[in-house]
Amino acid sequence: MSDADGLRYTKIPLNNGSDRIPALGFGTLIPDPIATKEAVRISLEAGFRQFDCAERYRNEEQVGEAMRAVFKEGKVKREDVFVGTKLWNNNHRPERVKPAFEASLKRLQLDYVDLYSTHTPFAFKPGDEQDPRDKNGNVIYDDATTLTNTWKALESLVDEGRCKAIGLSNVNLAQLKEVFEIARIKPAVVQVESHPYLPEWDLLNYCKKNGIVMQAFAALGHGIEPKLIDDPVITAIAKRVNKTPAQVLLAWAVQRGTAPLTTATSLRHIEENFDISTLPDNAIEEITQGISTRVRLNSVVATGIPGFIPKGR
Numbered sequence: 671m672s673d674a675d676g677l678r679y680t681k682i683p684l685n686n687g688s689d690r691i692p693a694l695g696f697g698t699l700i701p702d703p704i705a706t707k708e709a710v711r712i713s714l715e716a717g718f719r720q721f722d723c724a725e726r727y728r729n730e731e732q733v734g735e736a737m738r739a740v741f742k743e744g745k746v747k748r749e750d751v752f753v754g755t756k757l758w759n760n761n762h763r764p765e766r767v768k769p770a771f772e773a774s775l776k777r778l779q780l781d782y783v784d785l786y787s788t789h790t791p792f793a794f795k796p797g798d799e800q801d802p803r804d805k806n807g808n809v810i811y812d813d814a815t816t817l818t819n820t821w822k823a824l825e826s827l828v829d830e831g832r833c834k835a836i837g838l839s840n841v842n843l844a845q846l847k848e849v850f851e852i853a854r855i856k857p858a859v860v861q862v863e864s865h866p867y868l869p870e871w872d873l874l875n876y877c878k879k880n881g882i883v884m885q886a887f888a889a890l891g892h893g894i895e896p897k898l899i900d901d902p903v904i905t906a907i908a909k910r911v912n913k914t915p916a917q918v919l920l921a922w923a924v925q926r927g928t929a930p931l932t933t934a935t936s937l938r939h940i941e942e943n944f945d946i947s948t949l950p951d952n953a954i955e956e957i958t959q960g961i962s963t964r965v966r967l968n969s970v971v972a973t974g975i976p977g978f979i980p981k982g983r
Contacts, residue, residue: 677948678717680924684858685881686828686835689784691752691859693924694944695720697887697933701980703732709935710736714746717944722861722885722931723778724756724789725770726800726976730777738779753778754785754859756839757824759974760800762793763815767823775832785859786827787837791817791845792974801975809975817845818852825855837861837885840970843873850880861885864928865898865919866957867965878927887968889923889930890916890943892978894967903960907953914942921946922957 681690696718700706706729710721714737723733737753740746755778761770771786793812795802802810817838827833837859838849846860860877864870864886877884891898898904899915908915916932920943923930932943968977 675948677921677924678944678946682883682927682929683881684835684883685856686858689752689834691785691883691885691929692718692720693929694718694920694946695722695752695885695929695931696940697722697931698729698733699724699727699933699978700729700935703729705935706732707736709933709940711740712937712940713934713944714740714751716937716941718940719746719750720752720754720929722754722887723774724758725761725774725777726756726758726789726979730755730774734778734780748780752784753780754787754837755783756787756789757820758789758800759792759794760796760798760802762788762812762817762820763796764819764823766796767820768827771827771833782832782834785835785837786824786833787839787859787861788817788820788824789976790840790970790974791838793817793820794974809973811974817841818849821849821853825853828855835859840974842971843876846873846876846882850882856880857882859883859885859929861887861931862971863888863966863968864923865889865891866901866904866922866961867891867896867898867963868967869958874926874928884928886923886928886930888978889932890919892967896963896965901961901963903956907949907956911947911949911953913947916943917946918949918953918957921949922954925949925954926958 680693696713795810824836835858839861
């Protein structure tokens with residue numbers, strides 16, 4: 671197995687007909703603003719060319735500052751980096767979509783983004799509060815708009831040329847089908863939690879059939895029990911192929927046709943996560959067929975509340 675077989679540079683064509691997304695992506699859900707800037711800088715210099723952002727992470731400004739500095743130094747060109755960000759739930763009403771999008775662009779200091787997605791299929795009460803709650807502490811949802819109405823507003827952003835592709839996040843297969851069937855501009859990317867404990871094969875097969883890229887977050891399990899990186903199947907393969915469990919998990923994700931996201935703040939882990947190589951077919955088969963544990967780590971698909979964002983953010 672070669673360390674330089676090119677797997678880390680895999681790109682997947684998008685259904686907009688002109689662009690490709692680097693399969694190996696860097697997620698920017700990092701609570702500390704200083705750590706965010708440093709991690710983005712390191713990941714760009716390590717080789718990552720796909721970045722997943724969101725207004726809900728409240729750090730687009732730091733991500734943008736780090737990218738701008740690296741671009742200015744001439745180390746990496748803007749056109750070589752695929753940047754996606756996401757619309758938060760309180761901005762789902764069609765009239766709020768464009769202002770939210772423009773605010774993200776401004777914070778990121780970019781003229782365009784490569785991908786703009788809904789963060790969840792849930793609409794929250796419109797307004798400045800990202801986490802609107804009633805007196806009992808329950809989220810206030812907005813029944814006055816639908817995901818398909820929001821999608822039509824996203825389509826208009828593509829028409830204006832400052833957003834190359836649009837997508838969905840944290841949807842189930844039924845929700846994806848509903849949008850896909852009415853869409854004038856089809857979803858290019860669907861971002862969901864996916865890993866060997868939650869492979870989402872039906873969703874992946876639908877995406878492949880319809881030219882949609884499935885982006886997989888929590889590809890390493892997010893450090894939550896049961897820990898994927900401690901799974902005996904994964905650790906045995908890692909030892910056999912002289913790679914770390916994280917590298918095995920990311921290689922499996924890319925080789926099955928998804929675009930995994932991973933987040934790290936240390937130089938060692940960022941470089942490790944980019945240093946993946948192709949796994950032999952029998953290892954892919956062992957992971958796919960030999961792991962029967964089924965666990966969802968993030969309940970955002972049921973509530974619209976992202977489980978990985980620290981409270982208070």
